[in-house]
Amino acid sequence: MADYDVAIVGGGLLGSAFGWGMARAGQSCVVFDEGDNAIRTARGNFGLVWVQGKGAGMPAYAAWSMKSTQLWSGFAAELQDSTGMDLHYVKGGYDIAADEEEYRQSISRLQQIQDEMGSGAYTYEILDNAQLKSVMPLIGDIPGAIYTEHDGHCNPLTLLRALHQDMQKRGAQYRPNSPVTEVRQQTGGGYELVDQAGQIVASAARVVISAGHGSTRLAEPLGIDLPIYADQGQVLVSEKVAPIMQYPTTGVRQTDNGSFLLGVSSKDVGLDTRTDLTTLAGIAKRCIRIFPFLARLRLQRAWGALRVMTPDGCPVYQQSATYPGVFSFACHSGVTLAACHALEVTKWIMDGDIPAAFEVFHPRRFHV
Amino acid sequence: MFKRIGKNEQQVTFEFLHRTVIAREGDTIAAALLAAGILEFRQAPEDQSRRGPYCMIGNCFECLVQIEGLGSRQACRERVRNGMRVKPHRGRIELEEHDET
Numbered sequence: 303m304a305d306y307d308v309a310i311v312g313g314g315l316l317g318s319a320f321g322w323g324m325a326r327a328g329q330s331c332v333v334f335d336e337g338d339n340a341i342r343t344a345r346g347n348f349g350l351v352w353v354q355g356k357g358a359g360m361p362a363y364a365a366w367s368m369k370s371t372q373l374w375s376g377f378a379a380e381l382q383d384s385t386g387m388d389l390h391y392v393k394g395g396y397d398i399a400a401d402e403e404e405y406r407q408s409i410s411r412l413q414q415i416q417d418e419m420g421s422g423a424y425t426y427e428i429l430d431n432a433q434l435k436s437v438m439p440l441i442g443d444i445p446g447a448i449y450t451e452h453d454g455h456c457n458p459l460t461l462l463r464a465l466h467q468d469m470q471k472r473g474a475q476y477r478p479n480s481p482v483t484e485v486r487q488q489t490g491g492g493y494e495l496v497d498q499a500g501q502i503v504a505s506a507a508r509v510v511i512s513a514g515h516g517s518t519r520l521a522e523p524l525g526i527d528l529p530i531y532a533d534q535g536q537v538l539v540s541e542k543v544a545p546i547m548q549y550p551t552t553g554v555r556q557t558d559n560g561s562f563l564l565g566v567s568s569k570d571v572g573l574d575t576r577t578d579l580t581t582l583a584g585i586a587k588r589c590i591r592i593f594p595f596l597a598r599l600r601l602q603r604a605w606g607a608l609r610v611m612t613p614d615g616c617p618v619y620q621q622s623a624t625y626p627g628v629f630s631f632a633c634h635s636g637v638t639l640a641a642c643h644a645l646e647v648t649k650w651i652m653d654g655d656i657p658a659a660f661e662v663f664h665p666r667r668f669h670v
Numbered sequence: 671m672f673k674r675i676g677k678n679e680q681q682v683t684f685e686f687l688h689r690t691v692i693a694r695e696g697d698t699i700a701a702a703l704l705a706a707g708i709l710e711f712r713q714a715p716e717d718q719s720r721r722g723p724y725c726m727i728g729n730c731f732e733c734l735v736q737i738e739g740l741g742s743r744q745a746c747r748e749r750v751r752n753g754m755r756v757k758p759h760r761g762r763i764e765l766e767e768h769d770e771t
């Protein structure tokens with residue numbers, strides 16, 4: 303007999319959503335995580351729960367993001383009720399353009415997505431400068447923005463904390479500072495997880511590999527192809543200001559504690575989280591173009607974090623063909639998809655099967 | 671409480687919330703305030719809890735103060751100057767009053 307129904311490797315946004323969903327469904331589960339010096343994207347993201355612009359060329363991803371935002375309010379409310387933590391989830395958001403080129407691109411991309419989604423298409427509103435100014439008086443001389451009620455933002459650190467706290471309250475084991483180095487098949491069924499010292503730390507009927515950038519090494523020996531790479535994003539944080547901006551925009555949002563977050567760059571620099579002045583200055587310049595008042599604020603800090611990126615930007619979900627019961631999940635936008643991961647993907651894991659409709663997220667799509 | 675080490679006797683005088691603080695040349699504002707027995711630098715905007723320096727190396731931002739002419743600064747990263755006027759950090763500033771500091 304295995305110790306647990308499910309063992310999850312990685313306690314970031316994906317692993318925590320799975321652990322929470324599993325515990326909520328009454329499964330016995332354990333979540334292994336590393337410590338403070340690990341690469342932890344869950345602690346460095348921008349906090350958007352976002353749909354707009356996602357899934358051009360992959361309508362299943364657009365629909366999946368949309369589904370997650372539809373589940374998000376209930377998901378946040380449930381976490382909030384159970385933990386007393388306010389996730390500060392606010393719905394409504396603007397894809398804002400700093401120049402004509404960005405504006406044109408956003409509009410045509412969104413049109414393409416709607417065409418591809420067919421009956422699943424969602425509503426949005428294109429606002430020119432004057433229209434945008436009437437709802438956001440602080441904008442500068444920019445072309446405009448696209449608004450949807452489906453986009454939004456939250457406090458992603460509170461989200462992570464709430465998931466950790468509540469999954470343990472519901473019976474899941476959380477083991478920090480416990481890197482798993484190997485997953486191997488047990489004689490007689492099930493899998494065992496091994497630590498650096500070669501000790502077996504747990505056994506489970508099913509295993510989920512959702513260790514962000516740590517996944518590749520674990521997954522490879524299990525016949526799992528994981529085409530992910532690190533896409534570095536840098537974020538700037540301003541001093542705290544009394545609330546003046548309720549809704550998030552692409553690149554600028556005011557957090558629940560008053561800071562403005564300015565983002566977000568995209569660079570392929572390997573596993574390097576260091577910030578650099580050129581990138582930070584580029585971000586600041588674009589954001590000040592959009593909201594000139596930002597130039598008057600003092601910046602307090604900046605950070606770099608590593609997106610778990612796939613070649614087409616869409617999730618990579620799979621079950622090992624050779625080791626049934628071993629799943630691997632990786633994606634960008636783990637905040638947005640947290641609700642789907644917690645409430646939908648956990649059903650697949652329990653069923654031992656990824657439904658046919660989600661086969662499109664298998665990485666074999668990169669080998670046609 | 672805190673005890674000074676080193677021998678620099680050059681005095682610098684500055685003001686913290688209407689109180690005159692005597693510091694040594696080369697002190698950071700944070701070191702000077704702590705040496706004067708002042709532990710509360712600000713109130714946290716989230717819950718109004720009282721805060722003061724934690725890391726003293728520029729990482730935690732717990733030591734924020736308001737410096738006349740400069741605005742919001744980390745007290746552990748600014749050296750005291752004669753006649754400087756410092757106030758506790760005001761938490762969340764209003765955008766309009768921002769330019770006055």
Ligand SMILES: Cc1cc2nc3c(=O)[nH]c(=O)nc-3n(C[C@H](O)[C@H](O)[C@H](O)COP(=O)(O)OP(=O)(O)OC[C@H]3O[C@@H](n4cnc5c(N)ncnc54)[C@H](O)[C@@H]3O)c2cc1C
Binds near residue numbers: 340342483535
């Ligand atoms: C700058 C930036 C901005 C972003 N903005 C947004 C946004 O606005 N909205 C959004 O939805 N998403 C956003 N994201 C993406 C989001 O943060 C990620 O999708 C999400 O964090 C990925 O979750 P993860 O669990 O796969 O990886 P992580 O969050 O990195 O978690 C992986 C965990 O696994 C642990 N681990 C690794 N190896 C092992 C091992 N061998 N054994 C045990 N544990 C291990 C690590 O320590 C880590 O805790 C952003 C990302 C970045 C970088």
Ligand code: FES
Binds near residue numbers: 722725726727730747
């Ligand atoms: S005491 Fe930590 S930043 Fe000043």
